[in-house]
Amino acid sequence: MIKTADELRRASVLFLKDVYKAYGPKVVLDNVDLAVRGGELCSLVGPSGCGKSTLFRLVLGEERPTSGEVSVGGKPVGFPSVDRGIVYQQYSLYPFLTVFDNVVFGRRLGHGILGSLGKSREFHDEAMFYIEAVKLAEHKDKFPHELSGGMQQRVALAQALIMKPKILLMDEPFGALDPGVREHLQVFLLELWERFEMTIFFVTHDLEEAVYVGTRILVLSQFYSDGRGNGAEVKRGSKIVFDRQLPRRAGATAVKDRAEFRALIQEIRQAGFDPHHLQHVTKFDLEHPDSFHDLTDEELKKGE
Amino acid sequence: MREKLMNFWERRRRNPCFWGLHAGPGRYLNWFLALVPFAVLVSVYLIASDIRLKENPDYKYLPSVMKMAEAVKELVATEDLRTGHYILLQDTLSSLRRLGMGMALAALSALFLGLNQGCFPGFRALLLPFTKFLSIVPPLAILPILLVAFGVHETVKVVLIFIGTAWVMSLDVHLAACKLPKEHITKALTLGASPLGVVYRVVFPQVMPRLIESVRLSLGPAWLFLLAAEAFAASEGLGYRIYLVRRYQAMDVIIPYVLLITFLGFAADWLLRTYMRWKYPWYFVVRES
Ligand SMILES: Nc1ncnc2c1ncn2[C@@H]1O[C@H](COP(=O)(O)OP(=O)(O)O)[C@@H](O)[C@H]1O
Numbered sequence: 263m264i265k266t267a268d269e270l271r272r273a274s275v276l277f278l279k280d281v282y283k284a285y286g287p288k289v290v291l292d293n294v295d296l297a298v299r300g301g302e303l304c305s306l307v308g309p310s311g312c313g314k315s316t317l318f319r320l321v322l323g324e325e326r327p328t329s330g331e332v333s334v335g336g337k338p339v340g341f342p343s344v345d346r347g348i349v350y351q352q353y354s355l356y357p358f359l360t361v362f363d364n365v366v367f368g369r370r371l372g373h374g375i376l377g378s379l380g381k382s383r384e385f386h387d388e389a390m391f392y393i394e395a396v397k398l399a400e401h402k403d404k405f406p407h408e409l410s411g412g413m414q415q416r417v418a419l420a421q422a423l424i425m426k427p428k429i430l431l432m433d434e435p436f437g438a439l440d441p442g443v444r445e446h447l448q449v450f451l452l453e454l455w456e457r458f459e460m461t462i463f464f465v466t467h468d469l470e471e472a473v474y475v476g477t478r479i480l481v482l483s484q485f486y487s488d489g490r491g492n493g494a495e496v497k498r499g500s501k502i503v504f505d506r507q508l509p510r511r512a513g514a515t516a517v518k519d520r521a522e523f524r525a526l527i528q529e530i531r532q533a534g535f536d537p538h539h540l541q542h543v544t545k546f547d548l549e550h551p552d553s554f555h556d557l558t559d560e561e562l563k564k565g566e
Numbered sequence: 567m568r569e570k571l572m573n574f575w576e577r578r579r580r581n582p583c584f585w586g587l588h589a590g591p592g593r594y595l596n597w598f599l600a601l602v603p604f605a606v607l608v609s610v611y612l613i614a615s616d617i618r619l620k621e622n623p624d625y626k627y628l629p630s631v632m633k634m635a636e637a638v639k640e641l642v643a644t645e646d647l648r649t650g651h652y653i654l655l656q657d658t659l660s661s662l663r664r665l666g667m668g669m670a671l672a673a674l675s676a677l678f679l680g681l682n683q684g685c686f687p688g689f690r691a692l693l694l695p696f697t698k699f700l701s702i703v704p705p706l707a708i709l710p711i712l713l714v715a716f717g718v719h720e721t722v723k724v725v726l727i728f729i730g731t732a733w734v735m736s737l738d739v740h741l742a743a744c745k746l747p748k749e750h751i752t753k754a755l756t757l758g759a760s761p762l763g764v765v766y767r768v769v770f771p772q773v774m775p776r777l778i779e780s781v782r783l784s785l786g787p788a789w790l791f792l793l794a795a796e797a798f799a800a801s802e803g804l805g806y807r808i809y810l811v812r813r814y815q816a817m818d819v820i821i822p823y824v825l826l827i828t829f830l831g832f833a834a835d836w837l838l839r840t841y842m843r844w845k846y847p848w849y850f851v852v853r854e855s
């Protein structure tokens with residue numbers, strides 16, 4: 263570890279240290295450490311049930327960690343608030359509002375009914391700017407149910423963007439879309455990310471998507487071994503077992519067929535998704551410069 | 567000719583319009599079928615009435631249409647001796663006013679209770695069990711208590727309608743609020759909503775259509791409570807009139823009144839439904855998905 267935790271915390275938009283989360287006897291997150299810098303498009307994958315959504319909820323502030331620290335922008339997270347934007351797979355949009363109203367909603371809510379008086383021109387221009395950025399200007403008066411799934415997710419992006427969050431959290435945002443639309447939106451997201459210099463935390467179960475979209479890939483997995491042994495009394499949860507910087511490629515999705523891309527995916531599959539391939543905690547592939555991992559003595563214990 | 571007939575039957579057999587699982591009655595047939603039971607009812611009545619009246623012209627229980635029309639004309643044209651109002655108009659307006667006030671109060675309270683119970687766990691813990699308890703108390707059984715408490719004034723009718731419908735509607739609104747995806751609330755918080763903003767700008771607009779549906783469903787019980795209360799404590803109103811003339815077995819008044827009440831109920835339902843379709847077009851899509 264090169265930097266101290268304090269330095270990292272200051273340099274990071276999202277910072278987790280020694281985070282544990284247990285539901286009753288079941289440990290889901292087991293001593294997770296993570297620092298994400300501004301401007302990063304950080305994707306998180308892992309086998310199903312590994313705790314991706316749990317981690318996501320901790321960052322969002324819907325739940326508290328059992329112990330450990332979660333901060334955004336240097337401050338411990340509280341309940342969900344404007345510094346964290348969000349795009350869900352479903353239910354991001356309000357069905358009773360048109361596209362325009364959905365996008366402008368955040369500005370209106372933030373100012374209250376009285377505070378919004380006299381601001382409608384300003385709000386309108388701002389909302390239209392983002393609606394144009396997601397290329398939906400001609401659909402602005404439609405209701406969400408009149409749009410395709412891909413268009414709905416673009417509205418959801420505009421809706422979150424208008425708040426200029428410190429970090430945009432995306433939970434399986436393209437999970438419900440057809441493959442073609444999905445690829446299209448991946449490219450689209452990258453364009454927006456570049457244009458607006460966003461920091462994005464992107465959770466998905468699709469490995470290919472994670473590697474394609476991310477500038478950094480994190481793998482959360484319960485398949486590893488450590489000094490605590492394999493006894494029935496050991497309640498092991500998931501850790502980040504793989505953390506690498508990814509080369510930023512030009513938008514084309516053709517890279518997905520390239521050999522190095524496939525090789526990386528194979529590597530990740532083995533590191534995080536194979537229940538029989540148990541890497542020891544000290545051997546994790548944590549090459550990313552911001553990666554750090556404070557192991558407990560228990561976990562480091564030799565033997566067995 | 568014979569061939570044509572055979573073809574016709576064959577076509578009918580393949581595309582049945584009435585019988586079986588695959589029947590597809592067309593638009594006109596649909597209308598026609600809908601009218602059949604009404605026609606049957608009216609005919610049976612007319613025939614029965616005709617037969618009885620031929621045997622005994624003074625028979626009161628199955629009055630002829632003429633007789634009913636005369637009775638109605640009298641009710642429309644005569645002024646009440648005491649108040650100086652036209653009876654039918656006065657009865658209708660009084661009943662509608664009570665119904666409207668009772669339902670409006672009940673709907674407002676249901677909205678307030680249901681919304682807050684749906685959104686705030688503390689409020690829910692405090693009031694939900696109590697609301698459930700109240701919703702089970704049979705309103706008609708406490709009518710005597712209400713009569714003692716409120717006397718025979720207007721209040722008692724409005725209160726009975728309120729008590730009879732508000733709790734069930736508030737549970738309905740509460741359920742609708744609980745059923746909203748949690749994502750909507752979290753999302754609103756990330757968009758900068760205050761707690762009240764969440765309740766009144768995110769949850770409220772989405773439970774409104776459910777409240778209106780609930781009002782539609784409660785209209786039936788509301789009429790029941792209104793008629794019952796009017797029977798006991800009123801000096802005008804549709805229910806009052808029916809119970810009053812019952813003493814004289816005046817079917818020629820009762821039947822038109824029943825038809826009027828039915829029509830009013832139907833009209834109220836239709837108005838609310840039309841309003842919903844116009845105001846909440848998204849609701850039907852969301853509900854079905
Ligand atoms: N509220 C909860 N109560 C109890 N167990 C939970 C709860 N939420 C998640 N879990 C458990 O935590 C584990 C991780 O779940 P989740 O975060 O949804 O995984 P993922 O999103 O990676 O599929 C699962 O085994 C699940 O059973």
